[in-house]
Amino acid sequence: MIRGFAPLRLRRLSRFRSRSLILPALTATLAVLLPLLIFGGSASAGPGQALPAADPTSPPPAPHHQAAPAAAMEPAAPTLPRDGWTATASDHETARGDHSPARALDADPNTMWHSKWTAPATALPHSITIDMKKTVVVSALVYQPRATGINGRVGEYAIHLSADGAAWGAAVATGTLADDITVKTLSFAPKGARYIRLTATTEAGSRGPWTSAGEINLLGDPGTTASVVDLPRDGWTATASDQETAKGDHRATHALDADPDTMWHSKWTAPPATALPHSITIDMKTARPVSALSYEPRRTGVNGRIGAYTVTTSTSGTTFSTPVASGTWKDDDTLKGATFTRTVTARYVRLTATTEAGRRGPWSSAAEIRVSGPADPAAHGMWGKVTGFPLVPVATAVLPNNKMLAWSAYGVDRFGGSNGYTQTAIMDLATGRVTQRRVDNTGHDMFCPGIAVLEDSRVLVTGGSNAKRASIYDPATDAWTSTADMNVARGYQAMTLLSTGDAFVLGGSWSGGNGGKGGEVWSSANGTWRKLSGVPVTTTMTADPRGPYRADNHQWLHATSMGRVLHLGPSKRINWISTSGNGSITAAGTRADSPDAMNGNAVAYDIGKLLTLGGATAYENVKATRRAYTVDLNGGGTPVSSRTGDMAYARAFGNSVVMPDGKVAVFGGQSYPVPFSDATSAMTPEIWDPATGRFTRMASMAVPRNYHSVANLLPDGRIFSGGGGLCGACATNHADGAIFTPPYLLNADGTEKTRPVISGGVPAHAANGAVLAVTTDSEVTSFALVRAGAATHSTDNDQRRVPLTLRQTGTGAYEVTVPADPGVALPGTYFFFALNAQGVPSKATMLNLR
Structure with missing residues (x-):
């Protein structure tokens, strides 16, 4: 059984009317089984077997990314060993059993730490503090609720880190947990610390002044680095302990060439291959503060992926420090990171591989190596703490009352079927507090919907898992109501408000059957739907190999005058759509030389001017693009498209936000899109400047934001970025988000600039x-x-x-x-x-x- 869908039973699959759960499950199953079928149980040599005689730089017989969905089911960061750890608590129950804090570290989920509950019970908040006895990089706290009973489940929480147990500083994470028995991963920016404290300020079900924990684990370096910025590599050089040149150009310099299709590879030609360890040393030419290293494994093939490693630094190039980072990277193609336990000043950074990740041979390789330093807030912006949500925020809408609405599906971490209810949450943007609510009264599972914010600030949500339903949220009354069902059942459709105040919808074959998802309009006057027979979906689709099921998804729509709409993607073709009468659709050329760009996006940064970013030629399992284009509607009837500067990172499943100064920020995405995977994540946001047409890298994120992620501009000029996952028990559920403060608000020391009022x-x-x-x-x-x-x-x-x-x-x-x-x-x-x-x-x- 697939871990990510463990709660399902196969006998139930036939009951699901949509493909929403069946297809991801089958994809993940095939990803696990195909390598076994092809290789007879193993894709590489094991103990007692001969090493492959083939070129270790050549790709394996199976497609390189075949196993990515399966890899997504495993934690991105290693679980830290708890040997020797101790725990203390603000209070604990002893009169009615041993519920000391040590019980949260005893590897027995049937025991627990519990706050004092015998009369008089100790009032909230309660806290538990773990001492790891040494400084290590930690990136998440994993909270397992008590195995029996429900009292004391953590509701609202805060996490603090400390180097000495005395100075704690600001919380690195806060949020609200769902009131259920599932294990929760509470992420934050990776940081070196010895002590970590979980503080519960409410009980999840408001049943009493209690707090409990069955087990608490901590995760180490996740392979991503946060609150740093990649240093420009202009003029840098690289040398290696050894390199392969006889059977290909695999010199050390290829780890710095910004081309992931080239690589450094240790010498492997006989006689003999150079034995491990191997090292590669980066010379930055001048000493500077450095705090992290990222390692991108070779793009094709698996041999030489680095397993155990150390990172050392030097100012002279002759004497190197004790390791500033060490660990073992997993044997997969995801971007790896090494967060230093402290920021150091160095000219030289050396990565040493002591094992090959898959034990396939005495090899090491690297497609790209980057070194990061502390971000300058005035140039690169700054991230706030990670805020936990009681669901994965798959969809969001910013409300006029300084709050943000978020929702996912019938489950806080899964989807599938037509269940008739939805988990929602509201984030108070003034306080950061998140509250949860299950919406049953509209009979609508709103997973994968179309959304339009209406003229009176209500939010219209259509289709998804309940594919014909339509619901409206009114922020003035905090109430959900139903409106008329659509004429066409849809999921993954696109919507926009029209200049008339009505709403237009198009596409959506993910749910409700394949094809035939032509346009229709919702009337603001009477709440009914009108089909547009003159607006078929066929001319707006991409050439996705899976046909309409993927080809009509997530369309980019821009409303203009007189009820017209410009369809400008993700297909390479652009169309004008009229919504008058039966409607009509007219070809308007192509988006310059852009191919189809599914799971990219478009944003209007000025009057009649839009920027399109990223995407891929198919929904998944193809390379994404770094390209960006402008589309100008101001020259007459035919939009003029031009290629602007490329992003530094290829992105599909990314999110873009226009800021008040006309610049556009882009967050997250993958260079090789695979739903529910954190592989090939772009962790560095970028900001595009229309004055120059160029992108600038920003401070990196703490959590990957890919499939099912969102981003929204907030009323204070900051940006919310969150979500990703929603795949059952898998480890890529990101039920959280963080707020990014752009550079235009910050001084170099991180304080806020004086704003006009x-x-x-x-x-x-x-x-x-x-x-x-x-x-x-x-x-x-x-x-x-x-x-x-x-x-x-x-x-x-x-x-x-x-x-x-x-x-x-x-x-x-x-x-x-x-x-x-x-x-x-x-x-x-x-x-x-x-x-x-x-x-x-x-x-x-x-x-x-x-």
Whole structure:
């Protein structure tokens, strides 16, 4: 049975009307079985067997990425051994049994630590502190609730780290856990620490002032590095203890050439191959602070993947330090990382391999090696703590009351079938507190939906697992209601609000049957749906090898004047769509030289100007692209597409967000998209500048954000990035998120820059064409509207930025004009920002256009 779907029983599969669970399960099953069928149980030599005689640099017979879904079922970070660890607690129960904190470390889930509950019970909060006896890199706390009974399950929590047990600093993670028995992985940015403390501030079910834990484990270095930035490698050189040149050019320099299809490989030609250990030394030419190293295994083949390793540093190139990082990397193709236990200043960084990961032979190889240093907040931004959610936030919508709505499926960590209810959560953006709610009354499992934020700020959610249903969330009343079912059952469809205030939907063969997912329109006047016989989906599809099931998914739609819509991807073809009457669709060329770009996305960064980013020629199991394109609608009827600068990282399943200054930030994604996998993750966000057409790397993330992840601009100008996974018991469920503070808000020391403040003149509601008398506490140079977004599956058709025209009428006084055309400034909720001459944005005032 597949670990990620252990709760399922095969006899139930025939009951599922959609393919949502069957196909991922079959994919994962084949990934496990195919190598066994091909290799007779092993793809490499084992004990007592001869090593393969073939070139160790050649690829294996099976497709290189065949096993990626299976690898996703294992933790990304190693579980740290608990030998010698001790635990203390704020309090514990002894009168009615031994419930001391040591019970959380005894490897017996049937015992537990429990706070004192005999009268009088100790009031919340309660905490348990683990002493690992030495400083190690730790990246997550794994909380296993008590095996029997329910009282004391942790609800709201905080995690703190300390080097000495005295100085704790700010929490590295906070959040809210679901009230169930599942094991929870509470992630945070990897960091060296000796002590880790879990503090429970509420009991998950509000049953009493109790806290308990069956077991607590800690995870080590996850192979990703956070809050650092890749150092530019211009002029760097690399040398190695040995290298292969006789049967190919596998010199050390290839680990620095930004081409993952080349590699450094140790000497393997006889006689004889050079024995382990092997080392490669990077000369950065000048001493600088360094805090992490990343290692990308060879792209084709498996031989030479590094297993056990150490990292040492030097200022001279002759005398090297004791290891600043060490460990053992898993035998897979994921990007590996080594977080240093401390930041050091060095010119030389040496990676030494002491074992080959699969024990296939005395070889070492590396496609790319990067060295990272501490991020400069003023240049690279800064990440806040990781916030845990009681679900995987697969879909999100930012609300006008400074809150964010998130939802997943019928389960907090899984999907499948048509269950008629959905797990939702609300994050209070002012406090960071997350609350959970199960929505039953609409009969709608809203996994993999279409989303549109309506003109009155309500959120329309369509289809998904219950493929014809449509539901509406009203933030003013915090209530969910049903609206009319769609005419066509859909999942993975695209939606956008129209300039008329109605909503348009297209595509969605993931659920409700293959093909025939033509357009239809929801009426804001009567809540009913109207089919558009003149808008078939066929001309908007990609050439995905799996046909409509994947080819009509996650379309990029941009609403314009008079109820029209530009369809600009992910297919390479662009189309104009009219929603009047029966509708019509007209070809509008191609997106320059772009191929299909499924699981990429598009974002409107200026009036009539959009940026498209990443994607791949098929939904999964192909290479993603680094390419980005601009699409300009301002020249007449035919959109003009141009290639702009490439991203540093290829991305599919990434998310993009437009900021108030017109720049676009992109987060997460994979260079080789595989659902439910953390392999080939892009951990470094990038920001695109329309003035230069270039991308700049930002501070790296702590948690991979791939399939089922989201990103949203927040009213304070920061950005939420979260989610990923939703695959049952697998280890790639990321029920959390973090807030990124862009560089425009930060000084070099990480403090916030002085912002302009909008002091008056922005009403709660306004009409298109309105002229607003806006006042600010200091001089500003521009104003912009950014529409509140609603994101899912890498797509957010709701967000758009609209720069505003202004006329200064006095000191801190401005006349600001809202575009008269509702096709430029769509109806709905907007963040109204003021920006000063340095590009620093105010906190937004909310404005509703109707």
